[in-house]
Amino acid sequence: MRKKEEYLNVKSSVVKTIFIVMSVLILISIGLTVTLYTFYGAYIEEKIASANTIIFGINTGLLGLMLITVAVLGPIVFYASKKMANPLVEMRKVAIAMSEGDFSVRAKGNYSGEIGQLAVTLNQLASELSSTINSLTIEGNLLRQILNSMSDGLLCFDMDQEISLKNSTFEKMFGVVNSIKDLKGDIYKETYKVSLAAIENLKTETATCIVNEKTILISASPILSEGDISVGTVVLFRDITEAARLEQTRRDYVANVSHELRSPLTAVKGLIIPLKEGMVKDDVKRRHFYDVIYNEIERLNRLVNDLFELSRLQSRKEPFDIQIVDVLNILYDQQDKFEILAKGKNICFTIEPRSSKIYAKGNIDRISQVLTILIDNALKFAKGVSKITLSAKSENGRVIIAVHNTGSSINNGDLKLIFDRFYKVDKSHKEEGAGLGLSIAKEIVTRMNGDIYVQSDGINETCFTFDLGSAK
Template identity: 30%
Template sequence: MRRRSFFRTIQVKLVIIYLLLILVAMQLIGVYFISTVKNSLITSFTTNLKEQADILSKFAAPSLSPNMETDGDSPDNTTEDLNLVVRNLFSISGAEVQVLDANGRLVATSLQVHQSRIGQKNKSLAVSRALQNIPDNEEEFIDEDNTRKKSIALPVTHNEKIVGAVYVVASMTELYETVNRVNQIFFSGTLIALGLTGVLGILLAHTITVPIQGLTRQAEAVADGRFDLKAPVLGEDEIGRLSMAFNVMTIRLKEALSANEEENEKLVSVLSNMSDGVIAADEHGVIMIWNRRALELLDAERLQGKELYDVLSLPAEKLEQLEQGRVQTTLFTKELQEQDAGEVSESLLKVTFTPIHRRDRGITGTIVVLQDVTEQEKLEQSRRQFVANVSHELRTPLTTIKSYAEALNDGALEERELSERFVGVISNETERMIRLVTDLLHLSRFDSNGAPLRRRSAPIHDMLDEVADRFSFQLRQKSIKASVRVEPGLKTAWVDRDQIDQVLDNLLSNAIKYTLDGGTIKLTASKSTDGTELEISVKDTGIGIPKKDLARIFDRFYRVDKARSRNMGGTGLGLSIAREIVKAHGGTISLQSELNEGTTVTFTLPLLQEGGESA
């Protein structure tokens, strides 16, 4: 352990940094210098070979020319003279110089051992390229003896004709030996530099680490709570200023701890007077701190030692997500016992979880904030219901307008009488939608009787005929026969025509949607047995409603078949809205149904004369 700690000290790290810097610098310089020397030597070596080959090519050009006048000398004498010149004048240390004719056959060579090859053809690629007058025929290779060599082939020209070639092959052993000697010199120099740097680095690092060690001991004392000690200041350098800053920090830390205790007292006071409930729990979910408002919201006397799981009545999986921060807020309902009336009421609480993080331990606790959002949720629910009502009630006239517009687009526009009728219906439905938007604002006040009705005398027969006419297109689409029957003697009713039209539209729309193709729908108006009420019923031969659903059929948002109702555009509000309108008129509404046989919806309205008196 001590050995491992030693290698982690600043002194060792500084020495290693110095050594690495020197090593990197020496390596970069060495690579650059050796590469430059090597390239210079190779360039000089290659230039020397080229110069020798170029001189020899000029000298041998007359001897290789086929039109040369030998003045009685035979070709053999010429070849012998050329061999003599090559061996004596153009001998390069460790190199072989060859003179070849235009066919690539060896004419002269500088090596005595290769004299037997005279007359043989040199098949090397460099020679072939030179005989084709291709310049820069250089090649570096390693021969069978593992010796690195370089070859150069130059063309021999006479009177602008290629009469032969000069081929030089030289060993590069001495050149690379020189490069290796330079490498060894740099390696030795690097080792000496590293050794000196290591000694100097140890001395320099010691002057830095000794004051830091003293400062560390003082910091440990402060961590133990001894604020009266001071770190020694040994100079005015960076470490000396660090020691002075540490002493100042010690004084301020002592003052901060005192201020923290005062802030804790203030925090307790704030928590006690907050309008929201606050609970603090540890990493295991055990409650440690809470305020008075939290006790009121949770209807509890004390929370000490209890777990969030029990207090908030949340599923374990949900609580874990909240504590880990994957989910921040949730809602739950809490039953409260009314002390005065002894009744049980429910309040909706919004719970916000904020995990407490520590750098070294992760999540070490949770802060829970409780807010009573009961009234807020009631307002939001009312808003959602109002928006749903508007959407539902505008859907039917929009469907009618769309149907007649499509009929006009499909060809009814060409028939003037029919098109005028369709345009009239569209105009009426548009005006009705405008009225509906205004009336629906009053519908929200029905529960509190704050929406007055606009009663006027309405012909009962016309009222039923018009609703059947508005849905004639849908009826024809499904081949449904609709009939209207009004009991003799019934002429008019004193009602809010728009509201009753809305009820009839809703009931007929439902009847059409849930009646199979080829069925029948009957609209009937009659007096009640005592003669004081008008009874209007809509009877269909549709799919019917199960008995278990009849008791809740008028509840808001209740649907018998949710998937089917949504596919047909229903919202589950139609019958509840119809019930509110009928109740506002002082009537009642009821529904009888048999599964797969049909449904009959009947609503009653008081028969009033103008002024509100019974007929």
């Protein structure tokens, strides 16, 4: 610290000498400046003024030259820049139109150099994109038509179970559904369950559900990516109500045929065994056994014939000979045929009188067969004092034939099933037939381009009616 203090001490001889020399030099400079300005100040100011005049002239010349240059070169530069920018602006418009989906816009291809090549490339891109988009649109419309023409409802789900695609059949089946949660009740639960199962198991899963008295088959299949990773599911909804009904009808048909065939065979077998073993000694009893066996065989024969007749009618291989027939004559023939039998059962058999002839298009033998079936049923099920009335009339270009009877009725629950094969209204009377007569009658009327239906008050009256084409 002592050495530093000595070094900074102004009183030291070296420092003192430096300060003195600097002060003298500053004073000399100031003196010289003042002296020079005193003697040469006017001269210097004159020279500076001349220099300013020269600089002003130079600046004025340069400014004029610049204005001339701008006036001459400005239009040239503007024209050149516009000519260079126009192709770029045009191609920008084409690009914007393409981004908005309009691929019909084209850039001019007559430009030279790289800009011309860019225009040609852009036009080719627009043409290819237009062709590609058009092909995709056609394929999309085709796919949409295929999906909408499907008889099955279709839904596509992503991994979040959100709907990504559906067809019109699905909307007809369940209404407009924007989310799987819009499906109500069991259909929602089953759809959700099979969709998740298809994703987890990577295979098709199925389930059935009852919706509004309809049986719906739900089939869900996974949608797989290239790496066999599930990215969603496609679910099909098929109305199998009719198929289920037909399957049940087939099962009932087989069961009924088996039952109807087994009953007479069992009866015949039960009677033949004691006859064979010689257990029946009484001739009267033996003849009674033979009568029962004969009746059961006749019953079996009628059943086989009815089955054959119904099968032949349903195959539609043999066309009917359609003619112009007198309906009233057919009714009177039926009256002659059943009048004695009706009197024996204390049943009044009448025909509603008509003042004019009624002609229909049909087959006389087949019309008689239908009437025989209907009248025979009326006679079988009539109870007590009853009446059977046959009638015919022309109405709206059709001939309507009716068999009306009192003394019997059909419950409302049986009306829609009355024409089914083997269906019996009175199930307790097994001897009254196999339940094929009305099925045969329906097939015959259908083959003659008609329809048959039944009405009953559920108490004491029943009316079977069928219609045929009028000959007039």
